[in-house]
Amino acid sequence: MQPCMPTHSLVSHLYSIILVHSCIEVCAHISTKMFIYNHYSQILLTFLHCIAWVAMAEMGAKHKELLQAQAHLYKHTNYYANSMSLKCAVELSIPEIINHHGKPMTHSQLVTALQIPQSRSTHLYRLMRLLVHNGFFTMQKVHDHDEHLQLELQEELEGYVLTLSSKLLLKDHRTFATAFLGPTFQKPWQVLSGWIKGGEGDTPFEAAHGKGIWDYGLEHPDVSNLFNEAMAGDSSVVSSVLVTECKAMFEGVTSLVDVGGGIGVVGRAIAEAFPHIKCHVLDRPHVVASCKGRENLEFVAGDMFQGIPSADAVFLKWILHDWNDEDCLKILKRCREAIVSKEKVGKVIIIDIVVDHKGGNHDSTELQLMLDTVLAISVDGRERSEREWEKLFMESGFTSYKITPLGFRSVIEVFP
Structure with missing residues (x-):
């Protein structure tokens, strides 16, 4: 164990x-x-x-x-680069040169036509590249058949051609495009901030030049002529659309007064398109002094604040936006007096901007707001919204109105 x-x-x-x-x-x-x-x-x-x-x-x-x-x-x-490039192209007559060429114009051909130093041709190319991008010119394929050129140069090239926008820059159709790009209308922008803070003058234009735009124009005929040419160019475009697309507007009208109608571009177009309408063009004496009428077209020297000739229709294109509300009410009341008689009650036809800053086309709205700032620096007027227009109409005695879009502007028919 x-x-x-x-x-x-x-x-x-x-x-x-x-x-x-x-x-x-x-x-x-x-x-x-x-x-x-x-x-x-x-x-x-x-x-x-x-x-x-x-x-x-x-x-x-x-x-x-x-x-x-x-x-x-x-x-x-850098938006100014767009404007100044356009100004340069007009001063060099590039639209005219390309139009006169009659076919797509290569860059080398444009350089030759402008007679500029070869060392500056690259700068011209860069200028044109921006203008092409912005839609003022376009490029098309061309084939040069010049037998004197070497065979290797007998190839397909691209050339500049006009677009609808650059066609408006031709001398016969010159619009507002370059009227405001000179120093006269650029200077007020340089004093805008100081003016807003309390600078002298009723407008930045007056602060910059010592007097309002209308008085300045009287003392500087070159500026006044440029402005009138620009208005005429714009009226040429508007009237061509007006008499073809807005014919119904003139139904029943037998007499018409174009208030502030300048040299009568719109009045003449209406008189030619509607021979049954007797047209009167009302403007300041120095504007209509050299204007010649025709069978159904007459020029009248006068002041729209004092009185307007009686007619079935009173026409105002880009007039009311130049004035403040108080002055617009005076003008509209004179218009109402002119179209109301015992026999007949007519209407007022206004072509102006109706600002739509909350909807609509972005480019049109941007242009409307830009033009409103242009007015802000030069005159006591403004571009107006529909509500602002309606207020003016009702306060001057009218009862109804109808607005029809016309590009970035509108046609406003106003009824007593």
């Missing part, structure tokens, strides 16, 4: 077994914890990656927006 194991040895052995077992359990527990830890760590890491990606995406979007904002700012601060 084997002797029994000492008590302390047994206890030690049991302790070892318990310790090993405990270690196994601890290891198992730790392994489980590590598994859980690794599992959640992976989830947390994925989550952090998502947050980082979103943050980077948002940062990228903000950077993109910042660059877009910078481009938007640079575009508008």
Whole structure:
């Protein structure tokens, strides 16, 4: 019989077994914890990656927006390049030269026609590139069959041709495009901020030149003539559309007064298109002094604030926007007096802008708002919204009106 194991040895052995077992359990527990830890760590890491990606995406979007904002700012601060390039093209008679060429005109041909130094041809190219981009010229393929050119030059080239916009720059159709690009009308912009803060003068134009635009024009015939030519060019475009697209407007009209009609471009167009209408063109004495009428067209010297000849219709194109509300009410009341008689009640036909800054075509609205700022620096008038027009009509004694869009402007028929 084997002797029994000492008590302390047994206890030690049991302790070892318990310790090993405990270690196994601890290891198992730790392994489980590590598994859980690794599992959640992976989830947390994925989550952090998502947050980082979103943050980077948002940062990228903000950077993109910042660059877009910078481009938007640079575009508008350099808008003058568009205007001045157009002015340069007109001063060089580029539209006239290309039109006279009769076919697509290559850049080298334009350089030759302008008789400019070859060293400046690149500058001309860059000028034309901008004007092509802005839609004032377009490029067409041409093939030069000049037998004197070397064979390698007998290839297809691109040449400049006019667009509808540049055709309006031809001398026979010159509009407002360049009338306001000279120093006379640019100077008021330079004093605008000072004038807004309390500078002298009723308008920035007066602050810049010491007198209002109308008095300035009387003392500077060159500026007055440029303005009148611009008005005539604009009227030529408008009248051609008016007498073809708005014929119904003249039904029942036997007499018409074109108030502030200048040299009679619109009045003449109406008289020719509707021989049964007796047309009168009312303007200041020095404007109509040399104008010659015809069988159904007569020029009348007068003042629209004092009185307007009686007629079935009174026509005002781009007149009321030059005046403040108080003066417009005076003019409209004179118009109402002219069309209301015992025998017949007529109407007033207005061609002017109806500002729609909340809807409509973005380019038209931008132009309307730009023209409003042009008025703000030069006269005491403004471009008006429909609500502002309606207020004027009602306060001057009219009862109803009808608005028909005409490009960026509108035809407004107003009834007593």
